[in-house]
Amino acid sequence: MLYLTEPEELSSLWPDEPSYRADQIRKWLYQSPVLEPADMTNLPGDLRDGLDLWPFAIETEQVADSGRTVKWLMRAPDGASIEAVLMGYPRRTTLCISSQAGCAMACTFCATGQFGFERHLQAGEIVAQVAYAAAYLARNGLGTSPPRVTNVVFMGMGEPLANYANVKTAIDRFTGLMGMSARSITVSTVGVAPAIRKLAEEPWRVSLAVSLHAADDELRTSLVPLNKRYPLEDVIGATEYFVQRTGRRASIEWTLIAGTNDTLEQADKLAAIARRLRAHINVIALNPTPLTSDQPPSRAATTAFLSRLTGAGANVTLRDTRGQDIDAACGQLRARSLTIGT
Numbered sequence: 564m565l566y567l568t569e570p571e572e573l574s575s576l577w578p579d580e581p582s583y584r585a586d587q588i589r590k591w592l593y594q595s596p597v598l599e600p601a602d603m604t605n606l607p608g609d610l611r612d613g614l615d616l617w618p619f620a621i622e623t624e625q626v627a628d629s630g631r632t633v634k635w636l637m638r639a640p641d642g643a644s645i646e647a648v649l650m651g652y653p654r655r656t657t658l659c660i661s662s663q664a665g666c667a668m669a670c671t672f673c674a675t676g677q678f679g680f681e682r683h684l685q686a687g688e689i690v691a692q693v694a695y696a697a698a699y700l701a702r703n704g705l706g707t708s709p710p711r712v713t714n715v716v717f718m719g720m721g722e723p724l725a726n727y728a729n730v731k732t733a734i735d736r737f738t739g740l741m742g743m744s745a746r747s748i749t750v751s752t753v754g755v756a757p758a759i760r761k762l763a764e765e766p767w768r769v770s771l772a773v774s775l776h777a778a779d780d781e782l783r784t785s786l787v788p789l790n791k792r793y794p795l796e797d798v799i800g801a802t803e804y805f806v807q808r809t810g811r812r813a814s815i816e817w818t819l820i821a822g823t824n825d826t827l828e829q830a831d832k833l834a835a836i837a838r839r840l841r842a843h844i845n846v847i848a849l850n851p852t853p854l855t856s857d858q859p860p861s862r863a864a865t866t867a868f869l870s871r872l873t874g875a876g877a878n879v880t881l882r883d884t885r886g887q888d889i890d891a892a893c894g895q896l897r898a899r900s901l902t903i904g905t
């Protein structure tokens with residue numbers, strides 16, 4: 564499980580090898596990842612044979628959207644599950660990664676939230692998701708999309724800002740060893756206000772996505788229990804600080820749920836927040852899970868909600884629900900495998 568070793572400590576693993584050996588292995592791990600040690604062609608065969616790369620086994624791999632979406636359910640040796648989803652677009656290939664196994668935030672509409680918290684992922688487990696996807700792309704490609712991970716979004720299982728130290732180390736490795744641009748990395752949070760402020764102080768300028776889902780405290784507390792601790796005004800204030808300090812724009816994420824947050828009143832309040840933050844709004848229809856009765860909105864309700872936002876001067880994108888046939892929303896593959904035992 565070499566991805567769990569600190570990159571600078573790799574050389575101590577092979578004291579009898581020449582000093583350049585650890586550099587060769589580091590390059591394979593972080594610059595040109597491969598699925599199997601056998602593909603590390605410049606290493607001696609006996610050394611390759613003894614290498615163990617991944618800190619997880621691939622429990623399921625599902626392909627959807629005519630080959631443009633691949634979802635993995637990965638299993639760590641202690642049983643913790645990790646989900647990652649690769650999505651191909653014409654000019655980018657985005658990997659959605661997990662920062663925790665499970666999640667303690669208990670958002671009512673989210674499959675991961677229903678299962679509660681298992682544990683934080685180590686930095687190496689977070690980095691290994693990106694390395695695995697990069698190795699998969701190098702071998703298989705993804706249709707006509709770029710055959711490399713161009714964007715990383717922390718929108719899989721877990722609240723990344725609740726696992727700050729490991730997420731920070733992972734981003735250090737993405738932007739350092741792996742040569743990714745910080746702009747192509749999006750940290751998505753449900754509103755851990757003090758950690759948003761901390762993120763603004765980091766040397767790299769990642770993108771920030773704030774999942775609001777409701778535009779007043781009463782509704783938001785009913786959907787996102789963390790709102791009791793960090794009410795909307797705290798989250799908005801921290802986001803304003805992030806934007807001001809980093810010069811980056813923030814986006815607002817909004818999972819649209821029938822009869823709950825798809826009203827015109829919510830749209831008006833959301834538009835006002837977006838104007839204040841000069842934030843783009845990404846709306847995504849709920850991907851229903853087997854564990855709650857929440858449903859996605861009708862087409863008419865979605866259209867009315869979006870029109871109200873654009874009429875109020877907000878910038879909005881309706882995101883496609885990628886991989887619906889493979890349960891590709893946050894935590895859903897795991898939910899399905901636990902529910903029906905696949």
Ligand code: SF4
Nearest residue numbers: 666668670673676721
């Ligand atoms: S929506 Fe995100 S923060 Fe909320 S429970 Fe699910 S994984 Fe956790």
